Amino acid sequence: MSYVHPYRDAEFVLRHLVDFDALCATAGLDEVNADLAVAILEEAAKLGSEVLAPLNRVGDQEGARMDAQGVEETPGFKEAYGQFAESGWLSLSAAEEVGGQNLPNALNTAVNEIWHSANMAFALCPMLSQGAMESIAHHADETLQALYLPRLATGEWTGTMNLTEPDAGSDLAAIKCKAIPDGDHYRISGQKIFITWGDHRMTENIVHLVLARLPDAPPGVKGISLFIVPKVLVEENGDLGAPNQVRCLSLEHKLGIHGSPTCVMEFDAAIGYLVGEPNKGLAYMFTMMNHARQAVGLQGLSISERAYQGALQYAQERLQGTRRDGSRVAIIEYPDVRRMLMTMKSATEAMRALAMVASAEVDRFRYASDPAEKASHFARLELFTPIVKGWLTEMSQELTSLGIQVYGGMGYVEETGAAQHYRDARILTIYEGTTGIQALDFIGRKTLSNNGEALQLLLDEMQSTAEALRSSGYPDASLVAALDQSLEHGVKARAWILEQAASDRDLAGSASFNFLMLFGYLCGGWLMAREALQARALSEAGEGDPSFLEAKMTTARFYCEHLLPRTQSYLAAVLAGSDSIMALTVDQF
Incomplete structure (x- = not known):
């Protein structure tokens, strides 16, 4: 199955959620704008689809090997890496003084989605190089920086x-x-x-x-x-x-x-x-780890997008059932297959929005000159990181599994590739800090330690979006109602945790996963609602592709109707506290 980068959705997020042109203007990057970003994405997509994606199955079947000389990578990987490095992809966001292109992190994130969707095993190598550059650039002395950064930026090392x-x-x-x-x-x-x-x-x-x-x-x-x-x-x-x-x-x-x-x-x-x-x-290592945690969250999106593309293509081509006139029916016509595909499509779009909005906070922190503004963006970045890592990777487990389900029995057969996506995704909730560790970080360091102030500011911003929906007369009442209800769930969860944590030593650990997942779904719904608002405004102005904009509004409605209500069950689990979790003795398990 070929891979095609969903550049139109990435472009939509860059233009209308990240506000990429304004971001570049703040940074003083006069020659960088959304049009350039789209051109870069299109070039990256060529390398991803033509060079890296064909090696994905090769890597799964043959893998890396070891002999007396050390580790030998998958056949074809070395040549692909040579093309990758020669094209300058590792240097996108690196500083100019070490040979980098000094482009925003938000664009680098959009490009990295391509590499991980095309061939996640390959893309782990440059991902770690970028993290190493971050750590060395921030903490090593000038001598070490001069020796190592230029060669990491070119991909020579x-x-x-x-x-x-x-x-x-x-x-x-x-x-x-x-x-x-x-x-x-x-x-x-x-x-x-x-x-x-x-x-x-x-x-x-x-x-x-x-x-x-x-x-x-x-x-x-x-x-x-x-x-x-x-x-x-x-x-x-x-x-x-x-x-x-x-x-x-x-x-x-x-x-x-x-x-x-x-x-x-x-x-x-x-x-x-x-x-x-x-x-x-x-x-110092956490500089690299925090970069890696957002990057692993991005992997959750990337592998889900690849699984969705395979499932969609199969559903369009697989004939199952016969109409009265004798013609065969593609399985995409069946409502339950539509349900699965819409779940995959809407979730990946929400995941993409969150990954890119979070990555833009790296840029806003980096470019801000006012100390208070800088601190605000850093707090938002800190808040987003465990959600990106935890929620996106947990969602990838469900979405890659749905990909197999769309294929039916053929999804369980390795030749279709669906099983590889499922197997590859399984590591994402584990490495660079398990979901449990992300959840503890989110509820502890990012909520309880500052009395929930950073989280309240995020909830306030979400509330502004909900009010904008209502004041605009947005036609889909179900979307507006779902966002309002889930916002209430987020407000209740935050308040209850702040009230009860001091009196229950096990509460934070017991509620942390459900607390994280609640806010993951809520962030997804908030950003999908923002996208729906933008899509409607563009549609009414006669701008953009009408078919894409209509699909965006429908996908946002589906997410809010079918996925956002999950916040209710996560709230119920949070409010259940630690009693039943901690009730059994060790011997009773």
């Missing part, structure tokens, strides 16, 4: 993040990897597991960002430092030197993303260089 150890998964306080001072560098020793693209032969060097402990480090997360550990040592002039003591011990055999090598890495007194100050590594 790739980057990784090394956190997890055999005895330290989400509990990073248990990290045992050691860093011993040795002159102007450090000797890094230890083992890391689940390292995505930890080894390959697509580039001459791999830049590992590694969390480790100094000999005098305090215990717990406050004693973790961050180091750059290259696979091949880099001379002062930037030339490559001798191999470092870094190697892949083995590859994990996984449910999905077979084209992405997941490595067990060994550092045997490897030479590393301290990033920033000692014992602040976890905070």
